[in-house]
Amino acid sequence: MKITISDDAIKWFKDEMDVKDGDSIRFFARYGGNSTIHKGYSLGVTKEDPVNIGESITIENVVYFINETDLWYFKDYDLNVIINENKELQFVYESN
Numbered sequence: 017m018k019i020t021i022s023d024d025a026i027k028w029f030k031d032e033m034d035v036k037d038g039d040s041i042r043f044f045a046r047y048g049g050n051s052t053i054h055k056g057y058s059l060g061v062t063k064e065d066p067v068n069i070g071e072s073i074t075i076e077n078v079v080y081f082i083n084e085t086d087l088w089y090f091k092d093y094d095l096n097v098i099i100n101e102n103k104e105l106q107f108v109y110e111s112n
Contacts, residue, residue: 017090017112019043019073019080024099026075032105033063040066040079043097043107045089053093053109061105 029035042064049058066072071090072081080097082090096108 017071017082017087018094019071019082019097020094021073021075021080021097022099025097025105026078028099028103028105029078033061035063035078037077039063040081042066043080043082043086043095045086051107051109054089057089059089059095059107 029041033041035041040063042062044060044062045054045057046060047057050056051058066079066081066083068084069081070084070087072079074080082095090109092111093109094112096110098106098108100106
């Protein structure tokens with residue numbers, strides 16, 4: 017699995033979550049909601065220090081990551097983080 021983040025999404029993280037140089041953003045599976053790949057679950061986002069990174073990408077000195085314990089959520093999928101037409105963060109899952 018791999019993570020990609022659009023330039024617009026990187027700007028969104030800076031503007032909306034006050035992400036700065038050296039910060040870390042975690043993507044995690046959470047109970048509730050309804051994603052396109054797991055009914056009853058959705059993807060959460062938080063700013064926190066990494067622990068047991070399973071997958072990550074570093075862009076502009078910011079680490080975007082998924083812990084090993086959440087890799088099950090992305091089995092057979094890559095994660096693309098974009099901004100949609102409503103200027104909201106959107107997660108797009110692509111089969112890998």
